[in-house]
Amino acid sequence: MKNTRFYSFLIILLWMLAFTANAQDRLYLQGVCVNEKGRAIENVGVYVNDSLLISITDENGHFALSRPVVGQKIRFAHIVYEPMTYTIKEKDLIGQELKIEMETKKHELLEVEVIGNAPYIAFDNPVRSVLDYVIADDGIYLVAYRKRNTALLHLSFEMDTLHELKISSAYKNLYRDFYGFVHVVSTENACQVGFTETSDGRKKDMFLYAPISLENFYKTYGPIVAASDSVVITGRYAFYGTEQYYYCVTPTADTIYLLEHIVDEKIRDDIIDLFRFGVDRFHYYALNFYPTMFYIYNPIYCLDNKFYLFAYADDKTIVYDAVGKELERYPLVYHEQTRWDGTKVQDGRWKKSMIVDRAQREFYSFFVDDGLYTLMRIDLPTGTATPVLDLSGYPFAEMLRVHNRVLYFLYPTGNNHRQALFQVKLEL
Numbered sequence: 001m002k003n004t005r006f007y008s009f010l011i012i013l014l015w016m017l018a019f020t021a022n023a024q025d026r027l028y029l030q031g032v033c034v035n036e037k038g039r040a041i042e043n044v045g046v047y048v049n050d051s052l053l054i055s056i057t058d059e060n061g062h063f064a065l066s067r068p069v070v071g072q073k074i075r076f077a078h079i080v081y082e083p084m085t086y087t088i089k090e091k092d093l094i095g096q097e098l099k100i101e102m103e104t105k106k107h108e109l110l111e112v113e114v115i116g117n118a119p120y121i122a123f124d125n126p127v128r129s130v131l132d133y134v135i136a137d138d139g140i141y142l143v144a145y146r147k148r149n150t151a152l153l154h155l156s157f158e159m160d161t162l163h164e165l166k167i168s169s170a171y172k173n174l175y176r177d178f179y180g181f182v183h184v185v186s187t188e189n190a191c192q193v194g195f196t197e198t199s200d201g202r203k204k205d206m207f208l209y210a211p212i213s214l215e216n217f218y219k220t221y222g223p224i225v226a227a228s229d230s231v232v233i234t235g236r237y238a239f240y241g242t243e244q245y246y247y248c249v250t251p252t253a254d255t256i257y258l259l260e261h262i263v264d265e266k267i268r269d270d271i272i273d274l275f276r277f278g279v280d281r282f283h284y285y286a287l288n289f290y291p292t293m294f295y296i297y298n299p300i301y302c303l304d305n306k307f308y309l310f311a312y313a314d315d316k317t318i319v320y321d322a323v324g325k326e327l328e329r330y331p332l333v334y335h336e337q338t339r340w341d342g343t344k345v346q347d348g349r350w351k352k353s354m355i356v357d358r359a360q361r362e363f364y365s366f367f368v369d370d371g372l373y374t375l376m377r378i379d380l381p382t383g384t385a386t387p388v389l390d391l392s393g394y395p396f397a398e399m400l401r402v403h404n405r406v407l408y409f410l411y412p413t414g415n416n417h418r419q420a421l422f423q424v425k426l427e428l
Contacts, residue, residue: 029068029088031098032061033076039398041102043368047075059352068093076100104412122159122408123421130410130419134176135403137358138203141174141182141193142421143167152184152193154206157404163195163206178227178302183217184208190217226302228322233259233300233307241295242268246309248324259324264296264313297352303361308380310354310363312346317380334365334378334385359404364388373397375407375426388426402426 033041040061047053048065055063065074068088077083081102092098123130123142128151133142139162140155150171154163170186177183182193191208198204212220226233231248238245246259300309306327307320312335319328337347351366351373363378365385372392376385389407391397397409398419405426413420 029065029092029098031063031065031100033057033063033078033100033102034061035081035102035104041078041081043078044081044102045077047077048072076102078102081105121413121420122423123153123155128418130421131172132174133399133401133408133410133421134174134182135401135408136176136182137180140408140421143172143174143184145169145172152206152208154193157406163203165206165208167208175221177221178224178232185214185217187214189213226300226307228302228305228307230305230322231324233302233324235300237295239268240271242271244296244298244313246300257324259307259320260309260311260318262296262298262311262313267296299354301354301356301363303356303358308363315344315383317383330380331383333383334376355400355402357402357405362402362405364402375400377426389424397422 033044035041040057040059042057042059042061044057044061044063045053046055046057046063046065054065057063070088070090070093072088073085074088075083075085082105084100084102086098086100123140128144128146131143131145131150133140138154139157140159142153142155144151144153148169150167150169152165152167152171153161156162167184168186170188171184171191173185175183175185175190183190184193189211191212192210194207194209195203196205196207223234224232225235225246231250233246234249235244235246237243242264244262246262247256248259249256296313298309298311298313300307302308305322307322307324309318309320310332311318312332315332315336317330317332318326319330320326335347335350336344339345347367349367349369351368353366355364355375356362357364363380365376365378367374367376367387372390374387375389375391377388378385397411400407400409402408407424407426409422410419411422412418
């Protein structure tokens with residue numbers, strides 16, 4: 001009996017020693033930087049020894065630290081957030097992702113000198129905070145929150161309140177589907193926003209209808225990336241996100257045909273080489289922990305019953321009609337930069353994010369330099385982009401959207417954590 005206990009204890013001890021050694025010999029530590037709202041922070045500098053830059057967070061807030069040591073101090077710095085220092089603990093070496101929460105610097109928007117047009121408050125309420133908003137053809141819809149009281153507001157573009165409806169505080173998000181209808185979304189379900197109408201067709205009372213579970217809501221709208229009056233476009237990725245397929249699907253789903261197949265051959269070949277010649281530890285962790293790092297970005301939008309596919313991997317913009325027949329092709333070059341040897345590569349400052357101004361049929365993107373954003377307007381025929389607005393004066397801006405050449409965004413108003421809706425007129 002004693003021998004059995006002794007051997008059991010010995011096995012447990014050896015297992016613990018092996019586990020400790022494995023943790024101490026760990027080659028990489030993964031982590032993510034988020035703000036107070038849990039949203040990822042891009043372009044955070046990660047330093048050791050207070051000054052040695054070892055990593056920069058990607059657009060999902062992720063970073064990696066090689067050969068972490070218990071007691072090692074890591075410093076995180078960003079132009080928008082308060083710098084902070086974290087000391088690695090033993091529990092950080094057991095394979096879990098390290099989560100770093102950073103606080104925004106105390107900052108008042110209107111005290112900052114802004115290059116170009118100054119932003120001004122479009123909608124603010126002294127006791128309510130704007131949680132989310134969407135822009136529709138008939139105005140702006142926003143969810144405003146005060147303690148346990150939540151309201152859905154329908155505003156005109158002149159910021160007049162057209163309709164107001166008290167809703168459950170569980171509804172915190174809005175979604176504009178690809179046909180222009182607005183939905184309010186909670187953690188459990190979603191409801192469409194509707195109106196009763198007067199005899200002359202004017203909207204009278206706002207109400208919610210057609211509740212659907214969140215699971216079914218995502219199943220219905222999740223696969224759709226764009227839609228015309230004739231077909232919807234669905235998309236999927238293949239081979240670690242280096243290949244992207246777009247399909248045309250008729251409303252009855254009885255016809256499905258391929259619209260476009262896009263491949264980033266360089267990234268795909270690099271991954272193939274990794275498997276052929278042996279996968280480096282860092283790439284192994286990246287593929288397993290951060291698979292979205294390799295996903296190519298080629299968004300598609302529908303305007304005036306035409307599809308616009310920005311195929312960045314192929315350096316071209318393709319225009320299709322309502323059923324997916326190709327109409328035109330344009331070059332797409334603004335996201336590139338020329339290296340010293342004359343070759344073209346993707347500019348690392350280019351932000352994989354686009355904004356559509358449906359009222360003006362215009363497209364916008366961003367460049368990010370040292371954490372500061374510049375809004376760029378894309379010229380379709382040439383594929384170039386022109387700087388429109390320097391966003392360095394208001395680096396906390398969230399949920400940026402453009403309508404009729406006006407930029408809208410959410411921004412904190414003071415130190416009480418309230419958010420208001422701001423707007424800036426774009427001068428083109």
